[in-house]
Amino acid sequence: MNGTRVVVLGAGIVGAACARELALAGLEVTVLDRGGPGAATTSHGEGNVLVSDKAPGPELRLAQLSRRLWPEVLSAIADRSPTAARRVEAVEWHAKGGIVVATTEEGAHGLTEFAAAQREVQVRAEALTADALRAAEPFVTPAHTAAVHYPEDAQVQPAGAAAALLTDALAAGAVLRTGEEVLAGVARSGRLTGVRTPLGLLEADLFVNAAGPWSGALAARLGAPVAVEPRRGDVLVTTPLPPTVFHKVYDADYVGAVGSSEEELQTSAVVESTRAGSVLIGSSRRRVGFDDRLRPEVLSAVAAKALRLFPSLAGVPVMRAYGGFRPYVPDHLPVIGPDPRLAGLWHASGHEGAGIGLSVGTGRLLRNLVLEEPPEIDTHPFRVDRPAVLGPGSEHGWAPSPTAEPRQRDTGPLQQDTGPQEQQHRGEEQEPEQNQEGT
Structure with missing residues (x-):
């Protein structure tokens, strides 16, 4: 070729x-x-x-392949030259792991079954006791009904x-x-x-x-x-905070929002920190074409879901909000x-x-x-x-x-x-x- x-x-x-x-x-x-x-x-x-948000099937298999490749690819790039190694530092690869938290009995049942199915296809999904969750995320809501830790989840700086x-x-x-x-x-x-x-x-x-x-x-x-077609999502960014969120933490209803085909607004709590100390708060999904306007009611709904998961974020200043379009297939x-x-x-x-x-x-x-x-x-x-x-x-x-x-x-x-x-x-x-x- x-x-x-x-x-x-x-x-x-x-x-x-x-x-x-x-x-x-x-x-x-x-x-x-x-x-x-x-x-x-x-x-x-x-x-x-x-890998935490994907049910057993082809997308999860692609996610598992990608998760294995990411460290290999970054290592290969860094080995090219000192300049390339510095560029890899800007990727901010962080294998922080994810924690999915249920806040209702129905959510706990669904999360438990979902995690069990993932374990059948070699996803590491570890049930957390209340004490273990508190140790991992001290500021998460005590009003939870179940929690699962996904150590394979990671984060990069996209750009x-x-x-x-x-x-x-x-x-x-x-x-x-x-x-x-x-x-x-x-x-x-x-x-x-x-x-x-x-x-x-x-x-x-x-x-x-x-x-x-x-x-x-x-x-x-x-x-x-x-x-x-485009599907829009919006994110809130707080001012830098002392260490508050230590994993990617999201509500168990996030998986349902991801898999939904509804055109109307879908929101769920997704909260994680950046290396600079800011906290990213999502998430929303709307099918509005290429309408790029930020909607206060959407940002308010996103914030409300996040406060259910992390009540301690109440009163924390939000320094900016942004949104973007994602390529949606039915x-x-x-x-x-x-x-x-x-x-x-x-x-x-x-x-x-x-x-x-x-x-x-x-x-x-x-x-x-x-x-x-x-x-x-x-x-x-x-x-x-x-x-x-x-x-x-x-x-x-x-x-x-x-x-x-x-x-x-x-x-x-x-x-x-x-x-x-x-x-x-x-x-x-x-x-x-x-x-x-x-x-």
Whole structure:
């Protein structure tokens, strides 16, 4: 595969991880983003590297693979040079562990069953007594009904982690191009052979759609829509505090909120500290398109849930709040692999709020698939041609899905090259969407 040209569309953490794996494999990689590296979804995350919130199944297997890879990847980057080692320090890898706390009898029953199922697939999930919970988290509410410790949970600084992965990709020969929006795709004989940007035509053998919440719109612009949509989350950040929260601590109802497909607001308590002493407070999930306005009622609901878990946070100043968009797929599984409708187009998206943690595993699986190497885990559940991504009947031949149909303004022109004269797809004169971040 040496000499194969790959363009990774998106310079967030998933795109960076994919670019690193492919560049290290000897492919000629260009990373293209209409903004800056890690400037959109990645920079608006909390940095979670979790196994605790995933039920037995394909996403948990990907999370376990990623959790194993993270220390290996960071160690490999640090070994490159003293400069690389300093960049790894900015990743702020912290294997702090997570604690899930139930505050109702129903929650305790659900948490106990959930943890038992996870133990069956080799997740370390340790039930905590009241005394053990108090020793681990002295400020957590005494009104709890059950608690489970997940020592494998970890945290990174998202922008620092993305920068380390991308820089290692560049050191391996990748090229970064920012400030270039994809305006259209160019195809020949059913194969995507190039993308047009304001600077001209960029040709390659493979194109990886790693545009996060914008993956659906970008795929439609390339002529192969997928049902990846934005789902918004908001986070509160306190002023620096004395040591108050020592693990990632969240309420047992968080797992239900993650797995919900409701469009209305879903909130649950997720509380953790940073190395600087600030406490991050989440979480919320809303399907509001690309509406980036902070809503006071959402932040208030998030704060109220957190105070149930940590009453001692009452009166602590909040110095800022931020929100971001996550790539949502109806069946809550990432989309990883080649597009069956358009040769040359690959996808690495749909991780919703787990993209930081799952990024390195996704990059490894993409490399395995591109190079036709045997993957460590089954990639079939993440395939593009499944009903949640392409619509009903897609497992037996693609059928368009109403949820995959792009809005009129989101569709850019697909240019079909049928010979010396490029034939223009209908809708070429439509204005491309201008208010989105990312590629």
